[in-house]
Amino acid sequence: MRMRKKKHGAERIAACADLLIPSPPEKDIREYFTEDRPLCLEIGCGKGGFACGLTSAERDINLVAVEKYSDAACLALEKAKASKDCRPDNLRFMIADASALGEYFPEHSVSCIYLNFSDPWPKSGYYKRRLTYASFLEIYRKLLVPGGILKQKTDNEGLFEFSLEQFAAAGLDTFMTTRDLHSSPYAENNIVTEYEAQFSAKGMPIYSAWVRF
Ligand SMILES: C[S@@+](CC[C@H](N)C(=O)[O-])C[C@H]1O[C@@H](n2cnc3c(N)ncnc32)[C@H](O)[C@@H]1O
Numbered sequence: 001m002r003m004r005k006k007k008h009g010a011e012r013i014a015a016c017a018d019l020l021i022p023s024p025p026e027k028d029i030r031e032y033f034t035e036d037r038p039l040c041l042e043i044g045c046g047k048g049g050f051a052c053g054l055t056s057a058e059r060d061i062n063l064v065a066v067e068k069y070s071d072a073a074c075l076a077l078e079k080a081k082a083s084k085d086c087r088p089d090n091l092r093f094m095i096a097d098a099s100a101l102g103e104y105f106p107e108h109s110v111s112c113i114y115l116n117f118s119d120p121w122p123k124s125g126y127y128k129r130r131l132t133y134a135s136f137l138e139i140y141r142k143l144l145v146p147g148g149i150l151k152q153k154t155d156n157e158g159l160f161e162f163s164l165e166q167f168a169a170a171g172l173d174t175f176m177t178t179r180d181l182h183s184s185p186y187a188e189n190n191i192v193t194e195y196e197a198q199f200s201a202k203g204m205p206i207y208s209a210w211v212r213f
Helices: 009-014 049-057 068-083 100-106 124-129 135-145 156-171 194-201
Strands: 039-043 062-067 091-095 110-116 145-154 173-178 206-211
Touching: 009 068, 009 194, 039 049, 039 100, 049 062, 049 068, 049 091, 049 110, 100 135, 110 135, 135 145, 135 156, 135 173, 145 156, 156 173, 156 206
Parallel strands: 039 062, 039 110, 062 091, 110 145
Antiparallel strands: 145 206, 173 206
16 A cells, blocks of 8 residues: 655654554564454555454454555554554554565464455566465465464455465365355455445445465
8 A cells, every 4th residue: 555655654653652563573473462362464454444343343353464564554553543442452563564474473373364455466477476376375374273264355356366266276275255245145244444445335346255274
């Protein structure tokens, strides 16, 4: 999420330091939470709407929301800090690239990974940057507990079909797919992200897959 550089970004992020896990972390990621709950990970959290929504709705998980751009992470941190509904004792943020997560998290410590509206990298030469490319799936395999789940949502049909191919090639069990999430039975508990709200307002279908590792 490229955006205009935030004024006083470093100071604003520092003001939310209690919600931020340094990268690299200085201790086991699980120790940044006050209670031991199943650990979940959102990669590419953008402005943090999903992270706040999920951790408000599901009090029995701990979520690390990762974003590679500090300007977007700044907004997410401030949203979490300001929100009355989002009581963030079960939410932490990290400014990091997905490719580094294998080094930052203990092996097999994560129960669920969320990929929401990841950049599609449509040019064929850039397919290795897609967050469902085989090399990222290998990182997720290392992070997830056996039987752990990846949940993907996207507006981009090309990325969706590519992802399904990558899941199959990696021998993973794609146990839920929908090409119109908002008309499916899974709409009821769906937490809408900022991008999702924009795409669905334009009448675009939302694609989703759930994959077991
Ligand atoms: C299209 S935006 C979607 C934001 C949000 N998930 C939503 O649905 O509203 C994709 C986000 O993923 C972040 N991102 C892309 N590649 C990433 C990577 N390799 N590691 C961490 N974050 C990444 C981008 O900076 C951007 O904020």
